[in-house]
Amino acid sequence: MTTVLAVCEQRDGALRKVSSEVVTGARRIADALGAEVEALVLASGPASGADQLAGFGADRVVTLTADGFTQYAPEGYAKAVAERAKAGAVVVVCAASAQGKDLAPRIAAKLGTGLAADVTDVMVDGGALMAIRPVYAGKALLKVKLTGKPAVLSLRPNVFTPVQRPKAGALSTVAVSVPAGRVTVKEIKAAEAGALDVAEAPIVISGGRGLKEPANFKILEDLAHAFGGRAAVGASRAVVDAGWRPHADQVGQTGKTVSPTLYIAVGISGAIQHLAGMRTSKVIVAVNKDKDAPIFKVADYGVVGDLFEIVPALTAAVRTNA
């Protein structure tokens, strides 16, 4: 039986949500190819959440352990996954998360093949694996055929909605021997406790120049809090360039590409640069004083007017209904 590897991701010994998305994507490919899904977890010991992967379609869950695997170890992870892949995998599926963007190219290079990065859809036709990749920041979609043996791809977070598809998912642990890496993670400086990244949050509320000054982002943060830990605050390029918000929050072609369930653009006119980064959001709401702003062209629901009145009213309404 051929194998599709799903490379999962843990932080501090707990699997991250994107792992269930990777297993879901791998399951879709495996079903079309008549293959099995092997979920790979790289950690220094058992990772919490590994037993959940069977539910998303993992035929088996293998934790590759090494002493240096407590944190992300780029070289060791890449070597361990590549060696596992050489044992007969036809496809290697990673996440296009911060870690996956670093890891997947290394794995592909070790396997001597290319990587279809940041994929938003996969399909198999006549045994050939194909993928859709947004390019030009989502202004166009490339359909590519992957002919690598194995094929390596990374999946854009938040796109492959985890689907329950229970399989056996037997857990096992394999100790691997990897040399000490030259690249080591010294520290992870966490942002505000529980803060979500705009690329991963199910709800993103972004602000632009219409906020007038940095302190006014407080009203967006209040709205985010009203959503009870499900929302992150993003920003347009203009306000990041002005130093109002960190680059980590920037949505757009030279920032992050996001696909949340709900995107709320506040005081953002909607430059093509910005639209590119958020147009794949499931539902878009725009609040802007200019009824002709381009953001209203992509918004499902628009409210025209003073954001300093509208946003607090929305926050109050969300709080009441939460």
Add this chain to the structure above:
Amino acid sequence: MKIAVCIKRVADSETRVKTGADGKSLDDAGVKFILNPYDEFAVEEALQRKEKAGAGEVVVVALGGAAAQETIRTALAMGADRGILLQADAVPADGFVTAQAIANELKAGGPWDLVLFGKMAIDDYNGQVGPMVAELLDLPCVTAVSHLTIEGTTVTADREIEGAIEVVQCPLPAVLTTDKGINEPRYPALKGIMAAKKKPLDVKPVTLAAGAIEVLEMTPPPARKEGRIVGEGAAAVPELVRLLREEAKVL
């Protein structure tokens, strides 16, 4: 300090993308091309490192068509010392093919103290050539560096990860890919632009390997269905919330 900076010519981020006659690539008629913005950070970082070291060489390497010479000249105008164009008909869809060609050139022209790339190109969103070159050269690699210190031969770099900053260390020589935040790229001054015309630029035709990623088609993204203006001002909020709950079902 001998530093290689690998750069790419890309369509400007304001470009309205239209598919060309082949159905697989950008129609570049009327498109403005620029030095990939993430590569500007790499060029700037190389120049600052060389200035700090007081000696060294910054060599710019690009793979692409003849027009990429113009992009190399932009980096030379910023202050890089010389350029190498690995001339091919087009940049391949498979990043590993590009990485092989660049790694071969860097092997021949090395050793390097530092090899820099932008974290990704804003056209193909591949973000893979840098770390692949590192693998091929067997050098340590840190990607998406938003803050960098180098003390002696120890690199300490910040990388943005979801909701946190990862602080990573590795020894030189190394391959680093740069993210916004690492520096403020300089604009080429007129003097630099004039000087760049006289700087050496080697054009080397390359034969590319066949890749494992084949582009079948390039299409516009599905259009979003026509939205609507719910209303004006705070008075529209109750209706907005109702629509989000009952119609969009996202609340």
